[in-house]
Amino acid sequence: MELLGLFNYWVFAVLLMVGFYAVIAKPNMVKKLLGLSIFQAAVFLLYITMDKVEGGTAPIIQAGMVDQVFSNPLPQVLILTAIVVGISTTALGLAIVVRIFEAYGTIEEDETQRLDLEE
Amino acid sequence: MTVLFGIFLLTLLVIVAIGVVRAENLFVAVMLTGIFSLLMAANFFILDAADVALTEAAIGAGISTVLLLGALALTPGQERRLRGGRWLALGVVTLTTLSVLYATFDKPRLGDPEAPVHQHVAPWYLEKTPELVGIPNVVTAVLGTFRGYDTFGEVIVVLTAGIGVLFLLGLPGVVGERKREDLESGRTYLGHHLIPQVVGHLLIPFILLFALYVQFHGEYGPGGGFQAGAIFAAGFILYALIAGEREALAIVSPRLLVTLMASGALLYGGLGVLCMLLGGSFLDYSVLASDPVAGQQWGIIIIELGVGVSVAGVLLAIYHAFAARGH
Numbered sequence: 001m002e003l004l005g006l007f008n009y010w011v012f013a014v015l016l017m018v019g020f021y022a023v024i025a026k027p028n029m030v031k032k033l034l035g036l037s038i039f040q041a042a043v044f045l046l047y048i049t050m051d052k053v054e055g056g057t058a059p060i061i062q063a064g065m066v067d068q069v070f071s072n073p074l075p076q077v078l079i080l081t082a083i084v085v086g087i088s089t090t091a092l093g094l095a096i097v098v099r100i101f102e103a104y105g106t107i108e109e110d111e112t113q114r115l116d117l118e119e
Numbered sequence: 120m121t122v123l124f125g126i127f128l129l130t131l132l133v134i135v136a137i138g139v140v141r142a143e144n145l146f147v148a149v150m151l152t153g154i155f156s157l158l159m160a161a162n163f164f165i166l167d168a169a170d171v172a173l174t175e176a177a178i179g180a181g182i183s184t185v186l187l188l189g190a191l192a193l194t195p196g197q198e199r200r201l202r203g204g205r206w207l208a209l210g211v212v213t214l215t216t217l218s219v220l221y222a223t224f225d226k227p228r229l230g231d232p233e234a235p236v237h238q239h240v241a242p243w244y245l246e247k248t249p250e251l252v253g254i255p256n257v258v259t260a261v262l263g264t265f266r267g268y269d270t271f272g273e274v275i276v277v278l279t280a281g282i283g284v285l286f287l288l289g290l291p292g293v294v295g296e297r298k299r300e301d302l303e304s305g306r307t308y309l310g311h312h313l314i315p316q317v318v319g320h321l322l323i324p325f326i327l328l329f330a331l332y333v334q335f336h337g338e339y340g341p342g343g344g345f346q347a348g349a350i351f352a353a354g355f356i357l358y359a360l361i362a363g364e365r366e367a368l369a370i371v372s373p374r375l376l377v378t379l380m381a382s383g384a385l386l387y388g389g390l391g392v393l394c395m396l397l398g399g400s401f402l403d404y405s406v407l408a409s410d411p412v413a414g415q416q417w418g419i420i421i422i423e424l425g426v427g428v429s430v431a432g433v434l435l436a437i438y439h440a441f442a443a444r445g446h
Contacts (some may be wrong), residue, residue: 004122005228008166011129013219015136017212022140025208028198030145030190034152037183038136041159044175048168053237054230058169059257060340061249069232071167072241073257077266080258081273083174084345084430087183088280091437094190095287098444101194108199 008049015042027109029097033090040086044079051075122229125165132158143198145191153184169341170258173333177349182434185356189441253412254338254419262343263419267402270422271387274429278384281433288440290373319361326354334427338416344423348430355431356438364442376436383429387422394418 015038022035056071097107104112135155142148156179163172227234244261252260262270330350337343359367371379390402397406404418405411 002228004126005230006223006226007126007129008229009223009226010220011133013216013223014133016219017216018133018136018140020215021205021208021212024211025205026140026198027201028145030187030194031140031148031198034139034148034187037152038139038155041155041179044171045159045162048163048166048171049229050234050236051168052166052230053232056167056230058167058341059245060169061245061255061257070245070257072237073244073261074241075236076168076171076258077261077269079168080171080174080262080343080345081270083171083178084349085273085276085280087178087186088277088433088437090183091186091441092280092283092287094186095284095437095440098190098193098441099287107194 008045012042012046012049015039015045027111029100029107029109030094032109033093033097036093037086037090040082044082047075047079121165125162128158128162128165132162143200145196145198146188148198149184149187149191152187153180156180156183170256170343170346173341173346174349177346177353181353182349182356182438185360186437186441189438189445192445193441251412252415252419254416256338256340256342258341259337259343259419259423263422264402264404264415267391267418267422270426271391271402274384274387274426277433278380278429281380281436284437284440285377288444290376290436290440290443316361319357323354323358326350326357330354334423335420337423338419344426344428345430347423348427348432349434351427351431352434352438355435359438359442364439368439371435373436373439376432376439379428379432380436381429381432383425383427383432386425386428390418390421390425 019035019037019039019042023032023039026032026035051072051074053069053071056069059070059073059076061068061070100112101107104115106112106115132155135151135158139148139151139155142151156175159179160172160176163175244265245257248254248257248260252264254260330347333342333350334344334347337347355367355371358370390404392401394403394406395401399406402418402422405414407414407417
C-alpha cells in the first residue's frame with residue numbers, strides 16, 4: 001500500500017517515455033507532435049500529483065470551513081497556464097507541418113530530408 | 120476507493136497513450152488524444168485540481184481535438200508504415216524509463232503533507248489570500264496577483280503563438296485575400312445533418328452562458344479567464360462547424376478576431392502600467408482603489424477579462440486559420 005503512493009510517478013515515467021518514443025522514432029510529423037503533447041501531459045501529471053495533500057480539497061476557501069486541509073495551489077496555477085500555452089504551441093507546430101506539406105508534398109521527416117539532399 | 124479509481128484511470132491513460140503512438144491512421148490517433156485528455160482531466164479532478172481539470176477538459180479534449188482534425192484535413196491522414204523496428208529508440212526509451220522509475224523511489228508518496236513542495240511558499244499563499252486579496256479561490260488569487268507577472272508572460276506567449284500561426288497560414292480577409300470566392304460560396308460542414316444542426320443550435324447559447332459564468336465566477340469557484348476563453352472559443356467553433364465558416368466569420372469578423380487577440384493582452388499590460396502611474400509597482404493592484412483589498416479584486420477581475428478575451432481570440436483565430444486554409 002505504501003508503494004501504491006508512488007503509482008502516479010510511475011505512470012508519469014511511462015507516459016513521458018511513450019511520448020518521447022513517438023518524437024524520436026516516428027518520422028511522421030503529426031505523430032511527433034502528438035508524442036510531444038503526451039510528453040507534456042506527463043509533466044502536467046507530475047506537477048499535479050505533487051499538489052495533493054492527504055485529506056485535502058481544492059484550494060477554495062469557503063466560510064464555515066474550520067481546520068480544512070487544502071491542496072497546494074501553486075502547481076495548479078503553473079499547470080493551468082501551461083495547458084493553454086501547450087495548445088498554442090501545438091497549433092503553431094501544426095501550422096508549420098501544414099506548410100511543410102504544401103512545400104514538400106509529404107510530412108514524413110526522412111522523405112523531406114531526402115528531398116532536401118536531392119536539390 | 121479514490122486511490123483505486125485513480126489507479127484505474129491512470130492505467131487507462133497509459134493504454135490510450137500507447138494506442139496514440141501505435142495507431143497508423145492519424146484520425147484514430149487524434150480521437151484517442153481526445154480520450155487521453157478527458158482521462159487526464161478526470162485524474163486532475165481526483166488530485167484536487169478543479170481549475171486545472173476544467174482547463175484540460177475544455178482545451179485538451181475540446182479545442183485541441185478540433186485543431187488537430189483541422190490540420191489533418193490539410194495533410195495525409197495515414198502514417199507511412201515503418202520498415203524494421205526502431206530498436207535503438209526503444210532501447211533508449213526503456214533505459215530512461217527504468218532510471219526515472221528508480222528515481223521515483225526517492226519521491227514522497229502521494230498526499231504526504233510533509234513533502235518539501237508543501238513547506239515552501241504555498242502555506243503562505245493559503246494563509247494570506249483571505250487577508251490580502253479576500254477572494255475564496257486561492258488558485259485565482261495566485262494566478263492573478265501573487266504570480267501576475269508569470270500569467271502576463273503566458274498570455275504574451277499565447278498571443279505570440281497565435282500571431283505565428285496567422286503568419287504561417289494567413290487569416291481570410293486580414294492576412295491576404297486568400298481564395299475569398301471559396302469562402303463566399305460558403306462550404307457548410309454539418310448543415311445538411313439535421314441532428315447536429317438542432318442540438319448544436321440548442322447548445323450554443325448555454326455554452327456561451329457557461330463561459331460567462333466561468334469567467335466572472337472564477338474568484339469564487341473553479342474558473343477564470345483561461346477556461347472561459349477556451350469555452351467561448353469552443354462555442355463559436357461549434358457554430359462555425361454547424362452553420363459554416365462564412366456565417367461564423369460574419370459574426371466575428373477576422374479583423375475583430377485580431378483586435379480581440381491584441382486587446383486582451385493590451386488590457387493586461389495596460390493595467391500594469393496604470394498601477395505604475397498610480398504610484399504602485401507594475402501589476403500591483405492595491406493602488407487601484409482606496410482599500411487595497413478592493414483594489415486587488417478589481418485588478419483580478421480586469422486581468423482575468425484580458426486573459427479571457429485574448430485566449431478566446433487566439434484560439435478562434437487559429438481555428439479559422441486552419442479551416443480557411445482547407446478551402
